[in-house]
Amino acid sequence: MKVTRFAPSPSGRLHLGHAYSAALGHELARSSGGQFLLRIEDLDLGRCRPEFVGGIIEDLDWLGLGYDGEAIVQSERTDVYAQALEALKARGLVYACFCTRAEIAQSLTAPHGDAGSQYPGTCRRLPDDPERRASTPHCWRLDSAKALAMAGLPGWTEHDGTLFASRESDFGDAILARKDAPSSYHLSCVVDDAASGVNLVVRGEDLRPSTPTQRLLQSLLGLPEPTYFHHPLITHDDGRRLAKRDLAPTLEALRNSGVDGPGLVKQLLDGRLPLGFRLSEA
Ligand code: GLU
DSSP states (O other): OOEEEEOOOSSSOOBHHHHHHHHHHHHHHHHTTOEEEEEEOOOOTTTOOHHHHHHHHHHHHHHTOOOSSSOEEGGGOHHHHHHHHHHHHHTTOEEEEOOOHHHHHHHOOSOOOTTSSOOOOTTTTOOOOHHHHHHSOOEEEEOHHHHHHHHOOOEEEBTTSOEEEOOGGGOOOOEEEOSSSSSOHHHHHHHHHHHTTOOEEEEEGGGGGGHHHHHHHHHHHTOOOOEEEEEOEEEETTSOBOOGGGTOOBHHHHHHTTOOHHHHHHHHHTTOOOTTEEEEOO
């Protein structure tokens, strides 16, 4: 029985790519007699807006993708993430980082690995300074070298049985709690996947670089290991990513133009994309 989740951030209206991801998660859960959950990833208060939560629910309803139980709302679960962070702090696996974005950008001269802009480690070896922490904005980062020494390099299994190994360059001292938000995507994602019994993480290829760090956190926190399905992304015919600035049609616009929601889901699951779009690997 697969337990899957659709975990959008309410920072805009959903588009075709979201419909594809939700349709796959729903199908894999339902066809195995499992559960399909909805999680609202709204920790980024600067970007997320309550009206988009309503939009997500409306769009899923139109697509005919019913979810089980109540939606999990991350902004209501900050205590749980704080506990997980405390557990890592107690084991000396995180450190306070006072760097600004500009300082980090300046010190990065070489291209970096899959984890994206990797942190150069400026604050890693600073002695803990509670006074500075009390007066200066800071985030908390995972000491990935220490974490890897403790837990080893994690791997993961894709839904088709393929095994993936991680490399040290996949880890970049990820932020676990932000200056402006009580938890980061990585930490809240693994805590919630475990708390809600998700055993198959269905998400786009573009999130694959997050998986090594999330697997490491699962291992450190003693959380169960899910299987992953990193699915191809829907792009415009010319390969451009769907993004608001590219005028990707929102599901709301498709609905308003008379498209049938369940019909669209069936079409997407059959791999028949609407005109002008295609499936491609990240
Ligand atoms: N909230 C993330 C997004 O909208 C998805 C996270 C995930 O599926 O792990 O891209």
